[in-house]
Amino acid sequence: MNFSDYLRQEAEPIFQSILDHPFVRGIAKGDVPKEAVAHYVKADFEYLNAFMNIYGIAISKCDKREDMAFFTENIDFVLNSEIHPHHNLCEYIGTPYEQLQGYPLPPSADHYIKHMKHHAHEGNIGEILAALLPCPWTYLEIGQRIMKEIQPDENHPFYAWISFYADGAIADTTNQLRHRLDLWAETASEHEKQTMYEAFMKSCHLEWRFWEMAYTQESWSLTPEHTVKS
Template structure:
């Protein structure tokens, strides 16, 4: 069993929670509250901006041109391809994509970005990969699960979203990242392995919380909110 195979096995509980989350189930059923989708896009747009920056840090820590080319390609994928699922969501709620860009992060998204940035700044390349990998991996499994469970036709409101994440491009991203992480872990110390496992686990947990954040319109505590709940 490879290192990443073991990571997946050890975190199956979180993966299953994600696959059964009401937001994810709602995508499969074609019924997600507009407000939840809007909250998701606002946060995910900024999250993906941060993801590209962390890829940039990984590129800077690369040891050869093959790795540099890999991370450069991944930045391009997010920048030019991963906008399509967002636009599908925007079309569904009838809101212009540009209107949902540049908004403050809710608490969970803010924490998730800072968690990844910590590992990017403080850790080696293996640790960065451990923190980043749950994002494409969980989305790949979501796409595959929704295809299998709901078999959506091209008239399904979220057909472009579902098929994008079930597609070979996301599968290749996940596989390549796993292969690169396995390569690094072959020569990692026990401490380095523990750091990667911790980074991966927390990113899985934060992926779950990201869906929860969007579904429940998570906001920062404020005087107005406290007053309204009294």
């Protein structure tokens, strides 16, 4: 069993909790509270900015140009392609995308970003890969599961979101991250593998927390936001 397969096996309960989360099931049914969707987009816009920053930190730690090219391509993907699911969500709630940008991060999203940046700044490439991998991997499985179960057509309110994450582009990103992590693990010490394991598992848990944060409209004031900025 390679390292990424082992990590996925260990994280099975968390993956299942994510797949069964009411926000995710709401996407499948085409019915999510609009306030929760707005809360999600606000946080995810900032999260994806941080994701690109972490790819940039990874580039600074690369020795090979092919590795630099890999992380650069992924920055381009997040910057120019992963905005499409956000647009779908914004259309669903009837709010311009630009009006959901520039908000403070809720606690769980803030925690998630700081967790990834810690491994990016303090760790090696293996740690960075392990911390980043759960994001595309969980979204890939969400998209594939909904596509298989619901088989949505273009009339589904979240068809663009579902088809994006069930598409080959996310699978390619996930598989490339897994492959690079597996290669890194082959020569890693037991201590390094344990650190990568912990980075991966914490990111998986924080992926669940991100959905929960959006669904409950988590905030620092402990008072949910009940309005969509218009």
